[in-house]
Each structure stands twice: as structure tokens, then as C-alpha cells.
Amino acid sequence: MRYGEKAIKTARLELWDNPCSEKDYEINISFSEFTCLCPRSGYPDFATIAIKYVPDRKIVELKSLKLYLNSFRNMRISHEEATNKIYSELEKKLKPRFLEVAGDFNPRGNVKTVIKVSSDSD
């Protein structure tokens, strides 16, 4: 197993202190190389994951986030569950003032799907 494979296997979100926590500001992150497996067929799915948040006391370190997203590669999981799972994990760890996660999936059977979860609708 190569070092990258190990890093992905043991990936967990790393948190840093928010350097400017006295002020609301927005962090937008997008990752266009998300892939997982369809829970029914096992065929690969592909998506861009977009994350928008207003940090409170913590921000997420970007490399650990990438490794966390890489760790879905061999997971069997639906579009809806994957997007909600990423949302929940970030929500639990960051406790941000605002959070939105969108999963923009490649067409399957000529149907394109985008899932959007936001703390605004809580």
C-alpha cells in the first residue's frame, strides 16, 4: 500500500483555530474529484462537492478535508446519503455559524442530480 492510500485510509478532518473568529466571514471550498460507488450496482459515481460555511471557533484544514473526501472512493453510498453525511460530519466537527453542502453528480441514465443541504432550512 502506497503512502497516499494509507493517508486516505486513515483520513480524519483536522481542525485549526479560526484566525479571525470575532468576525463573520465566508469560506467556499469546491472539490471536483469526488467519486464513490452506487449502492445498488456498485458502478462508480462522480461528483463535485461544494462547501460554504461561516466558521465559528474552528476552520477545517484543506488537505485533511481532501483526504476525507477521497475516502468515499470505495464506499457504496447513494447521492442523497453522501451529501448528507458530509454535511453532518462538518456540522458536528466545526459547529459553524452557517453551513451548506452541495453534491453535483454526473448524469446517470441521462439524468443529472444535484443535492443541496443547508443550515438555513433547519
Add this chain to the structure above:
Amino acid sequence: MRYGEKAIKTARLELWDNPCSEKDYEINISFSEFTCLCPRSGYPDFATIAIKYVPDRKIVELKSLKLYLNSFRNMRISHEEATNKIYSELEKKLKPRFLEVAGDFNPRGNVKTVIKVSSDSD
């Protein structure tokens, strides 16, 4: 008759339980290969159908949705009726918290038409 033709002929929307029903989130689906027949002339019409909804207890399974949309292929139906019919069917089956259906039709006689039906205007 091939198996695909049979699948389209007998198509009906299949519902799955919403895996995260305790929270509002948005599902956006777009299908660019919608075709039906003009009710007056019988000539083919083409459209992209875009669906946006906030699920309540059920979500729609994507393959069954594609087959349902494929089933308009030999139906004689106007732009306005097709869009409203898809809206009504989804509304009745999913009972979603929010629903919007847009039919974006190719120009006919150099006139381009987009029909938008939304639960916001109820």
C-alpha cells in the same frame, strides 16, 4: 418489443424512503432528452425537464423517473399540459415540502418557450 420499450411502456414512479427526512434539503434533477408529439400536428417536440424539490417522507427513484419521462415519447400533448402533468404526478406521489417543474422546449417556428410550475405560487 425490446426490454427497454417494455420498461418504458410499464413505467411508474418508484418511491424510496427519504434517508434524512428530519431535515429540509433540496434535490435538483434535470433530464435533457424529453420528447413528445405536438397535439395539433403530430410533429415531435423536444425539451429539457428540470425538477427541484424538498422531499418529505419519500424521494423518487431516478431510473423510474427516467422511464416515466420516456413514456411521453408517443403522447400528443402541448408544452403547457406536459409540464403541468409532470408537476401533478410528482406532487401527488411525493407530497414534497416544495416542488418546481420547468419544461424548457426547443424553438418551434423560431419561438422558444419555457413553462415553470411551482408550489410557491399555490
Add this chain to the structure above:
Amino acid sequence: MRYGEKAIKTARLELWDNPCSEKDYEINISFSEFTCLCPRSGYPDFATIAIKYVPDRKIVELKSLKLYLNSFRNMRISHEEATNKIYSELEKKLKPRFLEVAGDFNPRGNVKTVIKVSSDSD
């Protein structure tokens, strides 16, 4: 005179019953081949006409709308008047719940003009 020329000469908006009048929904129409004559010089002007409306009891039949818009071809009329005239005609005939007409004209003397008339500003 060819049949198309006759059809344009005698064009008048044809109305159909709204198949779903119990519900508000939006109809967007755009026609990129509008042409008329400048009232001052007689030189041709060109525009895209975009119409957005929420129908009440009637919808406009698309071919009759195209012929109506074609009938401006040899009319001498300014950008402002043409856009307002189309707005008024549709308003009078359709009595829609909402109406907006935009005339997006090609540049003249390197100046590009867009005129927008909406029932929101009544």
C-alpha cells in the same frame, strides 16, 4: 403575394383556454427575429422580444404570436413604442396575472438598448 405574407398581413393574436387556470404558473416566450423600421430614417431595426406571463383564463397560441410579431416588419416605430405596444396588446387580450415584455435591440450607432415593461411597476 405568398401565403406567408398573407398570414402575416392578417395576423391577430389567437387565444386558447388555459388548461390549468386553477394554479399560477409562468410562461416564458422568446422570439429572436423581430424587425421593424426606424421611425426617423426608415432603416431596419432588429431585436429579440422576451415575454414572461402568468396566465389567467387565456393563453396565447404561439403561431399567431409569431405572425403578430412578424407584422411589425414594415412598420415605422421606435424601440420604446414597439415594446410598449406589444405589452399593451398582450395585456388587453390576455388579462394575465402577471406580464413582462422586454425588447433587446441590436446596437445602433454603437449604442445597445433594452426596454423592459412589467406589470409589477403598475
Add this chain to the structure above:
Amino acid sequence: MRYGEKAIKTARLELWDNPCSEKDYEINISFSEFTCLCPRSGYPDFATIAIKYVPDRKIVELKSLKLYLNSFRNMRISHEEATNKIYSELEKKLKPRFLEVAGDFNPRGNVKTVIKVSSDSD
């Protein structure tokens, strides 16, 4: 059966005399609403058909060409065969000085295919 459906059912290419046959010139035609059925599954396929030719004594009338292309709607035929069949039909009827037909098909199973047949490679 509506008049459009009849027109498509009885469609055959109509030829007109080339108004300028003493000189080589190029005619490019593209039709973005081609659809047929997959020969294996019966599911619908969609394509843009692009035709380029240098006419000899005949040119093809455009409405009859559209009806001819519409007539593939319920035919079960592969991408390769459909493109070659259109090429052969035009070649036989028009006997043009040059002919190229390209079928640019929508992705199936995430694979996009373009087939190009040209008299240059004879």
C-alpha cells in the same frame, strides 16, 4: 394520425435543380433533433446530424430532409448504421461532388460517440 405523423411516415427526399451547378459551392446542414431506438434495448437515442456537401445537378429540399430524418424516430438502429444509412441515401439520390455526414450522439453509459462518413475516404 395527425398530418405531421402522416408526413413523416411517407417522407422521401425531394430533389431540386441546383440553381448554380456550373460552380462548386458548399452546403452545410445541421439537425439537432435526431432520435432513434437502440437496436439492443429499444431505449431512445439522440443525436445531431451534420451534413456537408458540394452539389452537382441536384440539391435536397430542406423540409423533405427534415421529414426523412424524423422518420428514424421509431426505428431500431445503431449509431454506426444510422450514420452510414443517411450517407448512402444522400449519396445515391444527390450524386454530389463531395459528401460528409456526421452523427454526434448523446452519451450512453457515460460514453459519447461521434461517427463521421466522408466521400474523401473512398
Add this chain to the structure above:
Amino acid sequence: MRYGEKAIKTARLELWDNPCSEKDYEINISFSEFTCLCPRSGYPDFATIAIKYVPDRKIVELKSLKLYLNSFRNMRISHEEATNKIYSELEKKLKPRFLEVAGDFNPRGNVKTVIKVSSDSD
């Protein structure tokens, strides 16, 4: 009749001496507001006319060219004939070292046509 209508009615190509005739160079002109009438139906057609030439002793004055192209507005003429007629007129008047005329017409019946005539194929 306004002065612009008169100017179009009496339009004829005006020639100027080529200021640099000792050297080959290319002049490209494009006019996106060409319109004429379909010879069969009388319905309006729209096109962009693109002209490329290498002048010999004469160049064409641009305003007279625009008026000449405007003069097709009420003429019943097919795509092929219009493009070839413009080619012939320029060829006869300018006697250029090279000439190409392309007529890129708006779709009719969902079919888009481009006609290209060039002195290279003489």
C-alpha cells in the same frame, strides 16, 4: 418614404481605389442583419453574411455594401440563390484576386443551413 428607405431602394455598390494594390491582403466583412423572404411561403428568413476577399484594384465602400445587403429585405429568394447572387455581384464589380461569400441562415423547421461560395473552387 423616409431617407433610409430611399437609400436602400437605390442602393448600388460603390467602389474605391485599393490604397495598397501592390500587395495581397485580406478584407473580412460580416453583416449579421441580413433578411429576405422565403420564395415559397413569403415568410422572412434571417442570416449573417460573411465576405472575405483579396482586393485587386478596387475595394467596396462599406456603407454602400450595407445598403445593398439591406435591399434584399423584401425580395423572395432562396438561401442558395441569395448567397450565389451576392457572390456574383461582388465578383463582377470587384474582380478580386480571391473571393468567398458565406450565408449562415437561422434554422427553419429546426434545420440550420450554411451556404459557402468561394473562388478557390473555380
Add this chain to the structure above:
Amino acid sequence: MRYGEKAIKTARLELWDNPCSEKDYEINISFSEFTCLCPRSGYPDFATIAIKYVPDRKIVELKSLKLYLNSFRNMRISHEEATNKIYSELEKKLKPRFLEVAGDFNPRGNVKTVIKVSSDSD
């Protein structure tokens, strides 16, 4: 001095009666060939000027507006002042119900600047 240079030198905004003053509607004008001189260095600056207004009793005639904007060509004036000056002149002459002027200037020293003045912020 040519007639165009004279026309620009003596340019002043010409007003026409609003043909539809009983109703609010929007006029959008954009002019992509604005140029003036940097007040510090004298080097040329370039911009697109976009004007949006809701007319009251008067509308501005387009050719006189173009000539007015051309008249900045040899004026030494900053981005901020040019945009505010055009706003003030239109405001004073048209007394419109709403007015917005934006000056979108080409980069200088790799810095791109857009100035926006609107009656909404009065």
C-alpha cells in the same frame, strides 16, 4: 474639422417626450466605446458605460447621448469623476424615477475598476 468632429464638439443631450409616461418601465443603454484621458498622466482610458433608468416625462435621444459620451475623448478625468458626471448630467436633464450609471473600465496596471452610481442609495 470633419462633420463628426463638429457634432461631437457641440454635443448636448436631446430630450424626447416619454411616449408612455403613465407607466413605469426600464430603459437600459450600454455604450462600449467610451474613452477619456487619465488626469495624472494623460494616457487614454477605455470603458463601457451602462445606463439604466425609469423615465418620467422625458427620455434621452440615443444619437445625442452617443455624441455626449464621445465628447469625453480628449477630457482629462478620473474613473470616479467621469461616472459621477454622467450620472449628474442625466439626473439633472431627465429627472427620471430611477437612475443608475456604471462605468466598467479596462484594467490599468493590472487592476480592473467598475464604478456604480445609483439613485437607490440617495
Add this chain to the structure above:
Amino acid sequence: MRYGEKAIKTARLELWDNPCSEKDYEINISFSEFTCLCPRSGYPDFATIAIKYVPDRKIVELKSLKLYLNSFRNMRISHEEATNKIYSELEKKLKPRFLEVAGDFNPRGNVKTVIKVSSDSD
């Protein structure tokens, strides 16, 4: 193991008879969901694979091609080797009259790479 995972594991290119082998024509295929692992680090790589060929006696069936390309998902292989391996496999199986394979890889370390292998350079 799901049926899709099995299908990918046992994937091998399936060949069909060329329905028009008496004539040269071009088949272009593109697959935007190629992924493999970096041979050094084990981190995932992503690419679009584009294949262009002129078939001789055989054509490749598209679903088997997709499965074959999916089978690189857990393979550790460099950009150059992956592209050349796909080229060789197709060359050996299809014995086409012409073949070109391009691997257009996502940037790594901000460097974007495209590898192109063609039978023209043999």
C-alpha cells in the same frame, strides 16, 4: 460484491462486425470518468480518454469499452503508461485502419498533462 463491481472485474473488450467495412469512416469515443491511482503515491488520478479510429473488420462494443476503462480504477499506473496501454489493447484487438488515443489528465501540482498516441506516427 455488487453486479457492477463484478462486471468491471471481468471486463474484456467485446468486438462486433463492422456493418460498413467496405468504406473508411471515423468513430470518435470520449469517456470523461476515467480514474486510476498514481504509481508513486497511490493518490487517485482523473482523466478524460478520447479514442478516434477508422475500423477495419471489427468495431468495439461501447458497454464493454466502458467496463474496460472502469477496470483501471484501482490500478497503480502513470499517465503515460495508461494511455499507451489503452492504445495497445485497442490496436491489438481491433486492428483498425487508423487509431488515436488521448488521455487528458486533471492537473496535479498545478501541472496539466495530455498524452496523445496515434498510429500516424508509426
Add this chain to the structure above:
Amino acid sequence: MRYGEKAIKTARLELWDNPCSEKDYEINISFSEFTCLCPRSGYPDFATIAIKYVPDRKIVELKSLKLYLNSFRNMRISHEEATNKIYSELEKKLKPRFLEVAGDFNPRGNVKTVIKVSSDSD
């Protein structure tokens, strides 16, 4: 050391009087050549910095702003800190009526980040 390097080394924001301070208006500035060093690795980072503000009594002179942004070139600073630092400096010097700063950074490890700080969220 060249004069440009000196100018960057000694860069400080220069303020000018707002020529139209009696009225709110918007100034948008964007600078696509921002670069600094990653605080962890020392590798270069690249971003576009977009600034939007409503000036009060002062506006920022553009050349001094460019030099100030150039001065980050050899600074080790994170995405979040760089964006907040530019915001704070402008806020302190300009005391504007409104201020927003966005840092749109090139992807690192395939992750793209945009940081947005605005006085609206104070």
C-alpha cells in the same frame, strides 16, 4: 534592486479625497495577479483579490493599492489570513460606508477555496 522592487518594498496605501462624498456609490476593484507563500510549505499560492466598497471621505489610489497587493509576494500567509488582513487594512484606512474583500485562490491539492469578508456581517 530595480525601481519596481523598491516601490513594492515601500508600498503603502495612498488616499485621495472622495470627489463625490455627498452620495453613496460603489467602487469595484479586481486584481488577478495576487501571489504569496504557503505558511506551512513555502510553496507559492495565487489568487484574484476582489474589493467592493462604498467610499466615505476617502478613496484608495489604484497604483498604491496594486503595490500594496504586490507586497505579499514573499510573505508566508494563509488564505484566510491574507484576505482578512487586506480587509482590515482597507477598513482602517478608508473607513468606508461598506466594504467587502474576496480572495479567490487557485486550487491546491485539487481543492479550490474562496474567502469572503464583508462589513455586512459585522
Add this chain to the structure above:
Amino acid sequence: MRYGEKAIKTARLELWDNPCSEKDYEINISFSEFTCLCPRSGYPDFATIAIKYVPDRKIVELKSLKLYLNSFRNMRISHEEATNKIYSELEKKLKPRFLEVAGDFNPRGNVKTVIKVSSDSD
């Protein structure tokens, strides 16, 4: 008169030694802020000037080239003459191995013109 105005008034092309004259290589320069005056009316014209050359013993310094192109601002000159004049000046001064100059002018009277002069057609 400001220093920029003086610099433009006295502009002349400055030549530098080609640092790599033993090898052919291509230099492409484009300047999108060219403006001059129409020789007939005196109204301003705008163009992008694109220059491509293979240097021999000299290359042109870019700032002096910009000032030279700025110096057309108040010159009355046609599209054809301006393009040929720039070509001749560069040809005379640089004696390059290859030279091409294209003037891509903004539409006038809705007619867009591009003039291209190249040493290939000598």
C-alpha cells in the same frame, strides 16, 4: 500637456537586439485599445491590432509599440490604410523573417471588418 500625452506625441518604435536570433521563433502581440478617426466623418473608430512575427536581428520594445499605436488616436485614417501603415512601419524597421498584422475593427453601420496583411502573400 501631461507626460503621457507628450510620450505619445513623440512616440517612435524602439528596437532591441533579438536575444536568440540564431533560431526562428514566433512573437504574438495584441493590443485591444486602438482608436483613430474615420477619414470621412471624423467619428472615432476602435480596433484590436494583432501582430505576429518571426524576428531576425531585432525585436520591438513593447512600451514603444504601445505608444506608437496610441499615436493614431487623433489621426483620420481608414481601416485599410491604418492596418497597412502599421504593417509597413514594422516591416521597414524590424525586417523580420515573417510578419502579419490584423486590424479587427468594431462594427460601423452594423458591418464588422477585419483587415489582414501578411508577408506570406508577397
Add this chain to the structure above:
Amino acid sequence: MRYGEKAIKTARLELWDNPCSEKDYEINISFSEFTCLCPRSGYPDFATIAIKYVPDRKIVELKSLKLYLNSFRNMRISHEEATNKIYSELEKKLKPRFLEVAGDFNPRGNVKTVIKVSSDSD
């Protein structure tokens, strides 16, 4: 000094054996984050460097190439020299069957420059 800064300081092109040297194939590399200093003023310059080559016995390792290109960051060098220097270094080390290097630089003083060096013109 951080590890990235050290890596850049000591960067040298690393060569790997060409895994498929028996066959010509093309490697295209593009790097959009090139920056150096203007030799005259010391102000930063920015470019995209595009490299195309047909390898002989060696290929260049991508990370070492990135570090090599990063090493120009504090070098004072003109557009022409930077592009030719990269060409020469690759030519000397790789001895490729074909090589082309293009430097596409951001505008300076509103003038955009692209330098292209190719082994075809030897």
C-alpha cells in the same frame, strides 16, 4: 526557509526512462502559475507555460518540472528570454524528437504577448 522554498531553490529537472520509446507519441504539459520579474523595472510578470514534446529515450518528471518553473519567481528575465531558456533546457536534457514551448504572458501596458519556440523551425 520552508521545505517548499528549499525544494524550489535546489530544483533541477529529473528524467525518467520513456516507457514506450519504440513509438512516437505526444506529451502536452501546461503550467498556469509561472511568474518572474521584469528585467527593467523589477515588477512581477505572469504567464502560462505550455510545453509539447515527442519523447525519445527520456521523459521529464512532472514535480521536478513544476519546481524548475517555480524557480523563475525571483529571476529578472524578459518574456523572450524566459521562453527560450525553458526551451533550451528541455532540449538539452530531453533530446526529444519534437519540442515546442509557448509562453503566454499577461498584458503589460495593455499589450498581451505570446512567445512560441518550436523545433520545427530549426
